[in-house]
Amino acid sequence: MIGLGTLPLSATVAPAFAQDENSEVEAEERIQVIGSRLEMRTATDGTAPVDVISGDELAASGITETARALQYAVPSFNFPTSSITDGSDAVRPASLRGLSPDHTLVLVNGKRRHMSALVHLNGTTGRGSSNVDLNAIPISAIKRIEVLRDGAAALYGSDAIAGVINIVLKDQREGGSITANTGQTYEGDGEQYKVHGNVGFEFGTDGFFTVAAEYHHKNKTNRAGLDPRQQYPLVDGELDPREATFDRLSHHVGDAEFENKSVFFNSAVTVGEGELYAFGGVSDRTSQSGAFYRRALDSRNIPEIYPDGFLPLLSPETQDSSFYAGYRFMLGEWSVDASAGYGESEFQYRLENSLNASIGPSSQTEFDAGTLSNDEVNATVDFSRFIPFVNNSDLAVAFGVSYRENTYAIGAGEEASYIDGGYDGRAAGSQGFTGFKPESEVDQSRDNTGIYLEVENMLTPDFQWGAAVRYEDYSDFGSNTSWKVSGRYDFNDQWALRATANTGFRAPSVQQLYFSNISTLFVDRGDGLQPEQSGTFNNISTVAQELGIEGLDPEESQSFSAGLVYNSYDGFTLTIDAFQIAIDDRIILSGDVSPDDSPAVAAALAASGADNARFFVNAVDTTSRGVDVVAAQTYQLDEWGSLRAQLAYGYNKTEIDDVNLPALLDGLEENLFDGVERTRMTRSVPRNSGSLSFTHDLGDLETRVAFNYFGDYVLENSQGVRTEFGAKWVADISARYLLTDQLSVSAGVQNLFDEYPDKQRPESQFNGIFMYPNTNAPFGFNGGYYYAEVTYRF
Template identity: 85%
Template sequence: MNKNKVLLALASVGAFSSSAAVAQQQEGAEVQAEERIQVIGSRLSMRTATDGTAPVDIISAEELSASGITETARALQYAVPSFNFPSSSITDGSDAVRPASLRGLSPDHTLVLVNGKRRHMSALVHLNGTTGRGSSNVDLNAIPISAIKRIEVLRDGAAALYGSDAIAGVINIVLKDQDEGGSLTANAGQTYEGDGEQYKLHGSTGFELGDNGHFTVAAEYHHKNKTNRAGLDPRQQYPLVDGELDPREATFDRLNHHVGDAEFENAAVFVNAAMQVGEGEFYAFGGVSDRSSQSGAFSRRALDNRNIIEIYPDGFLPLLSPETQDVSGYVGYRFEHSGWDVDASVGYGESEFQYRVENSLNASIGPSSQTEFDAGTLTTDELNVTLDFQRFFPFVNNSDLAVAFGVSYRENSYQIDAGEPASYINGGYQGRPAGSQGFTGFKPESEVDESRDNTGFYVEVENMLTADFQWGAAMRYEDYSDFGSNTSWKLSGRYDLNDQWALRATANTGFRAPSVQQLYFSNISTLFVDRGNGLQPEQSGTFNNISDVARALGVDGLEPEESQSFSAGLVFNGYEGFTLTIDAYQIAIDDRIILSGDLSPADSPAVAEALAMSGADNARFFVNAVDTTTQGIDIVAAQEFNLDSLGSLRAQLAYGYNKTEIDDVNLPELLGGLEENLFDGVERTRMTRSVPRNNGSVVFTHSLGDLQSRVAFNYFGDYVLENNQGVQTEFSGKWTTDISARYQLNEQMIVSAGVQNLFDVYPDKQRPASQFNGIFMYPNTNAPFGFNGGYYYAEFTYNF
């Protein structure tokens, strides 16, 4: 943590502010009626979950843990159908920090808050074939489930409320705030195949802090072994012996690839505290998480020139073993002054992603090469200083007008530190490829230490003009040090037709500033690309927009993405505990930032000249290139049944549909005619069809005395992937079934058990041509529910 930044923030806390903080006071079904919950998206108090002008999902801690899912992002995926968290394998760092998205848009189109305050992003940039290629996202799995009281998901554009990134919506994670008692939970399970064994120990406890204050701490230790669904490698492994196959071919273990979930170990601690100080409330929250993971790259055969047979006589599987650390902390003070509710806060967050490569070598060094490498470190940090004001004023028709305004200051920094020399140098041995196999280290030319800052001002008003009509308006101005300013607005309204039926609608503009990762990431690494003659190594360069290569090709600096969003919804609240919401939306985004396809010297003389001195065989860039429109509909229905002596039953249906279409492609003038290279069919398909258009779930929860059981049917719709030869493969939609039971032994002890994917459902297999000799049987970059098959678990909880 940069101490100077923290001292500056503390000294400036009265001078700056952030985007609008969490707002709506609301009663939730999962809490007692008298407890008021703050919910994102509205400033009016005493509302219910279906009373807002935009759709908000509220997922309690009990719902998150009910299925036995141990990862926060995965649990959220099964709770909110419009949230996508696909599995990936052999995608470098993305195996450790997987991308997640909302409403089929990019991972960086969703803003994540913790206790209503902005959360920092991961330092990792997704490069290799995953959903959201070229983006970075918040690592939700760095926040342990044991620290979470509930999660609120605003499914609506909210840049005018919260600033950059909130194009698809906002996820607000509310931390536990207990002042006594606690719980400790142990969880263990494995897949039907007998791998993927995992165990997790987590819990939380609270203490009184002063008068009416609390200090809550939550911790987690989570270990998971890898899963592997690779096919056997049928290829020749060893050089010929006197023109004949080496006898070792008959005994070689042909399960030499790792295609599945990474092995990982994660430890995290989060705290949340508040206490009365003077006439106001001092609060603080934050946490630390540390994760080490390990996944495989492509296996190197003994006969491969990327292998040194004196080191690995049978070939080797390079292992990527990154170390990921996240640190965050906020402190603030809430008080009343002259009738205004004031909230001043300062927060800092940092993500560090250290690339480590094991069981590898640098073939260009020869037999003396080391086998483990420090390949470099990515670091991003974010400083937020905020000051918010809010109060109610008498308004027409005896109503109150909620008025909020504030100012914010944010600074983002990005650093790349080069790996050790052995991870990238060319040692000249027999013309062998340079760099650590599996992941080539960052070279000194890729090192960067840059930052940018922005200041934002906002004003919001909201009003219940009558008992039936609610309206709101917001405007936000942001000024960035690197590209200028942006102004966003939002209008919202809701009209209650009667006690049961209501209409709601919103219209807003939004923006997403290019991330510092996209502005400054740069690297030259060895990638294996299929150009029609099998996988071949290429020195692939990702060049940032301030590089000489980008300037030579006329690639301009990045500009913000801008959006226009509209939504309209119908709400029904029945007298018998039935609720229904139907919300349709359209999100048009101009100048979406993409990571381009590869340009090679053969494409044009200009490209050949630009690459001549770079040391790369091809080049790719971040460019504002694509205009898209996304349309969709979300449906959520729930019904409570009183079964008298048979207990109670809650049924819930959730369905989400979205479709993204490309409206226009705009590329730098000097690169005209190279559209297919910069934005080819692979990237078009990834942007529009790699995420299922249809997702849904039907969940039944039954309670009878001390026994609670749950059955969930989850649907993941069809999706399409395309390979480098332009061949598209459609993967059909699948249903998975989860069952679980929970029994309260006494006031302190609870036992649970369950099965996820009860019927052992797998995705469709890839076309033979895409299976790489039968090794990659399942899609390894965008599988919506993974390809591990069934999983069973048991859990024990002790409450105190």
């Protein structure tokens, strides 16, 4: 339940293209979405584009992950599949408008949500970033999701460069539902089952307490090719007879196996003259994915432990928890919202079916490789009211103060996960992921204080405007001031023009400031994949200081957007919004520098134990341009029921304007920001994406057909070979039948025609094992999937 004091005001409302019957009713009433103090009659009455997706719409898709369901509902939201990318297999990156995952701010009930402790390191979209784990929030807890596709740092502070995702939790006082879902891929793997539900209770005389829970289990999928390589040492110069019986499906390239449990609640009750509210939740996920297979003849294997070789299994445990409480009340003519919240993400690295080859035959096979944790404390006080203004209009005024403290910690793994036991010169550390060493341990925090002022006004029935300014001061790098102005003019009842301009910023995350680790990565430098001890060093490390790597500065942005809105008299709506986002000093995780590159690097790395080094640096200026188109129409077909047609299309293109690398490392630009990183930043996500869906209601039967479009994208390997992966259409179909007023059954197929991405070039397939792109496949590479579910409402 979001009151006037909960959200800043200028973010306003725009197209709701994914609505169910409940949201259509809501749109006929006076609504408030993502911050506007001015109540709207419909979801296209605002100054900036906001997509409103109901919880029922998310559930009706049959997609079991919150982030994946959002991807299919909002084309500008990208949630690619990754495999064999360490922790990113468990917490996958997601992005908006082709920018980095950490350029999108996530709110829950209008309050800032904490980020995951994980840093994406291994080739995924947004390498070097962290993001909010949307899959930690169960779909059963969600009333609706609002996606603001516009810069909003002046409204919310750091991170809101690409936009804002606000997840509104369910708030019923009675009733609820329980759903059981099961399905599998056409290939017969990826079996999953999910049980989830919610229930509401009266709380006091006019309050509510709603709780939602989910249990979700999914088996792995595997689309690896057969391993043709020699597996065993030669026997008297001949192939070992076991070569003929070895199971060549040795790798795991596909979705991770996982088990997820989560519970969320939302509540509010009248206390005194105001409203006391609280919400939060906990999520616990255990996943399992594979690393590279270690052959029996590999020096990283110990035959006494694994005579046939082994596949190291990364089995991290991820916990997210959050709690917010606040009080809304009137102070004279002012609405006041005072709140405080705490969020924590913990990512514990665990290895199974592994070993530390340097310990020899006595090595253990399971390891605790260390723990990452990210804590966030937020406290805000917001004031708002309406003041009489010119033309007999009201001026909505809001101001407030916020305080945030972030703490990041790295705990070392158990000793066996990182030590060099000295056995036969073998590789040190747990295979699959080397444990964090004591030298990587850190426990650091930073805080910031922000103040803001916002105004919004409907000056005439045809003209609406808003403005905001925000000042924030950080304990580690200084201050920033950002602003935003917006306006809308209605030419008549059907046509309107809207526009915004704003500046923004993103403070370096505590993960980027303090993450440090030395791990074994496999790099192709022209002689096949070879293991290297690759060090990621934070900017306070000795290595970084010796090389002159300076501290991180905030990224700063300048954004402009303009849009056209059309509302026909027969219910057809169309919005077209163009945007430009220029970002200076984008933070990247650099490429590797090694002792062979320069004497300075050799000297700095001499005592570190690393073969190479990489850093977080402010290095790149970019400009992103694009356009979003949303259209919707409902047709009444008399005795044939009703048909809702919805179309959404997004185009975005990111270009690199300038590269500014550390001066001391001049001449090493190709190492620090090479073609691989350039391509990943500009072409690794589709520039074009869209969806066209039709939902037909006829009595107790509802059917849905959707066609989802994923445009071409490009990946580049370390040898400079670029591969373009072609555009694909993915079709989904489903049906739901209401057996009684309370009981319904559903069934459907996702990726009906069993579409796969283009295969990689032979030279990028690693002996034919990695047939499909394993880091940035926009719709995955599992093929078709069918499911069934039953729902009971009470």
